[in-house]
Amino acid sequence: MPAPRNPLASLLAGAALLVASQVSMAQEPVRGGTLSMVVQPEPPTLVSAFNSAAPIGVVSTKILEGLLTYDFDMNPKPVLAETWKVSPDGKTITFNLRKGVKWHDGRDFTAADVQFSVMKVWKELHPRGRSTFAKVTAVEMPSPHVAILKLSEPSPYLMSALTSYEGQVLPKHLYEGTDIAQNPYNSKPVGTGPFVFREWQKGNFALLERNPGYWDAKKPYLDKLVLRFIPDASARAAAFETGEVQLGGFSPVPLSDVKRLQASGRFDVETRGYEYLAPMFLMEFNLANPYLKDRRVRHAIAHAIDRDLLVKTVWFGFGTPATGPIPSVLTQFYTAEVPKYPFDPKRAEQLLDEAGFKRAGGGARFRLVHDYLPYGSDYQRTAEYLKQALGKVGIEVELRAQDTAAFLKRVYTDNDFAFTINFFYALPDPTIGVQRIYWSKNIKKGVPFSNASGYADAEADRLIEAIQVEPDRRKRRELINAFQRKVTEDLPVLDLFETRFFTLASKKVQNHTATAEGVYGSFASVWLAK
């Protein structure tokens, strides 16, 4: 077989092989056992319904549930909603809810819980839900197990936001009339999920036990689920090796340790299960900078960076070079038909000359200070690589180290930066995850992960706003393709590569990555081989 030239094709081929190997290994699930999973860092609370912090999701999604889940191609699958129907005008969405589901305290789950969660929790308190559910005007309940969402305008992206992480249903009887964000049940959640909360020893672990009355009879298979909080990455690697923990998501060990752990033959390294988050590693340019405001300079920087080398050497292969703002894992929206910037230092120098920034006596053309997201050594090594790569084409770069709070303030509040490296979740729909970086209405001082480059373009805004309300899938896809072309041409943000998180699992742990939600899944069908 000739080697596939397209990296996407090789990725898909790899994924297909993985699926095949898992199917061939499939055996009858076994009941019982305790699974220890590592979560980093320790979450501040255990409910995701109004707080999108990543580690909360790993814990809360085992206890609380959403209406839907999604397969690896982002097709919705039933959880608390058994069937659903979107009206042709896109303004009415009907959910038929599962009957006989009980909260862990014995009360019945009904449409009233869904109504309360949509109107009082997601729409008002969730950082992304505020815009996702903005057009929902009411939730009608013709019967206790039917919930009808009424919308003022179509919101085609809403159907991608109903997982137990993004749209977590809370029990109305415990939350109504309270200060939801301060409710004591946030640290001892009561849900409908496969596991019941037992204990949270802060700084150490959270213990969950099997829910014997779970609606999916026979499941879950595990008796207990222990979530361990181990702050140091090298200590986590040691915990895997001693067998103290068997599972961890979001690249739990240093990238440089993966090869060694894999070589032991005791672990699986799974990169699927992050399709829902679709993380993207990118560079934000400050368009107010006297050099970077020139598009040719931004194009030159794109040509000066060897993304293959970046992924292979700095990120130990855990990534795929990006072509545009939407990651290729979002197969419904991704297009490769965009302007490309292959690694070509000569072209970069030529563009910089054209922009009028000539090398003064063979030295540097100009100098920029670079702020990198201080999330650890991988990020710092990326910054070190960029300094070298840009130096080669005559852009002198000085690295600026700082802590996360200082970085966020500098970029999103003070706007006192030239260019960053950063990473964003693209999430399953461009309206939910990607538009925030490019929409001129999202230039908001003080809001982290908003449009920091200051990009304001009438055409881009028109496309973004049309994408928000276009109910027809084919027409919407065309708009999204046009948007990808437009912003890749203007390049206010340079998408470097699609981050590949990995889940590290002992070979005994089965079914840990069953949906596009990965470690945000409910774990009802996870079991331990003897």
Add this chain to the structure above:
Amino acid sequence: MKDFLRRFARNRSAVAGLAVLALVVLMALAAPALYPGDPWDMVAEPFLPPASPGYPAGTDMMGRDIAAGLFHGARVSLLIGLVATGVALLIGVSVGAVAGYFGGLADNALMRLTELFQTIPAFLFAIVLVAIFRPSVATVVLAIGVVSWPPVARLTRGEFLSLRGRDFVQACVAIGMGDTRIIALHVLPNALAPIVVTGSLMVATAILTEAGLAFLGLSDPNVMSWGSIIGAGREVLRSAAWITALPGLAIMLTVLAINLVGEGLNDALNPRLRGR
């Protein structure tokens, strides 16, 4: 002077230390000639083990030449060690001199201030300082200087206290010499020997502190020091130990050499040890 050199040379280990130190200084001076490129340049395959052709010390996880890093790192480590010690001596000697010479209220106030600094663990204090004023060569030097002056101040004060009452100082006062002049020309030269010894040892401590800060990622990201090579390499300690071991060895030898030289200086300068 001849006498001093003879006494220093009698201490064999001090001479050995001086030789190693000279070698390190030579490394630092030769770095731009031997490795004219940037030590950050990715020049080869990552993870080449030591003794690979063309790369005697191997390469790190980014394919950077570790030998180039060691040579350029010597410049940074020595520079930071010396300048930080200079800063600490400047603060320490000034505080100690004023406190010891004038005594009374000034002494009381300055010594309470010194104690305040002494009660804070030095390394933690340095971390806090560097973290507040974002990491750069200047802030690292300043932080190390600020946390290491108190012992110098104590020492200087002690020397000044004992010299203050001597006849030759009293004579200076009697003929109406100004305080500054007495301190600078008569008391300080006589107190210098122990300060020089302490200062030489402080260079070693400063190099270690810088390495510790760099190991924690709290050094200037634009500058390659021995500590920062170790900090970057610790993740791969179990699969590529040479990345941490080689700069670690360099730090160990340099610090040992400086300590030996300091010891030798002490022997040579301390009159009480004469004839030992």
